Amino acid sequence: MKTLESMDAENTYQVFDWLWTSGQLSEQDILGLPALGVDVVINLALPTSSPALLGEAELVTQQGLVYIQIPVEWEKPKPEQFAQFVGTLKAFEGHNIWVHCAKNMRVSAFIYLYRKLILSESEEDASFPMREIWTPNETWQAFIKNICDN
Secondary structure, three states: OOOHHHOOOOOOEEEEOOEEEEOOOOHHHHHHHHHHOOOEEEEOOOOOOOOOOOOHHHHHHHOOOEEEEOOOOOOOOOHHHHHHHHHHHHHOOOOOEEEEOOOOHHHHHHHHHHHHHHOOOOHHHHOOOHHHHOOOOHHHHHHHHHHHHO
8 A cells, every 4th residue: 555655756745634745646656546545636737847747647537536737837837827726626625635746846835825825824834845845936936925915
């Protein structure tokens, strides 16, 4: 059975009992998601991102899971993509969700915003797992500020 420790994906974190985040999943990781109770996979990377997994959508859906891709360009994250992400989490409330991108940088920024703005968590709580993974660069700091200010 797959455990977080045995995942091939880098920067793997369990944020809540229903929410996990990571970098790119491997085929083996995807095959293990049902055993973890995951129902939904959300991919924030582009299909052309390195190290995108060819046929990921098919692999996920063959496991009986829902697959959603919100392709967020690394250099041009958009507020409407964050809104789509929040809407997706709301639509699948009550389900176990795995969110990934290439390295869990995009995802961790989205999770930070979700925890801070939607769940009204403290800065300390909301910044996990982002603070463990990276310090957002100028592009992502501006994106975060833009979302927080609106």
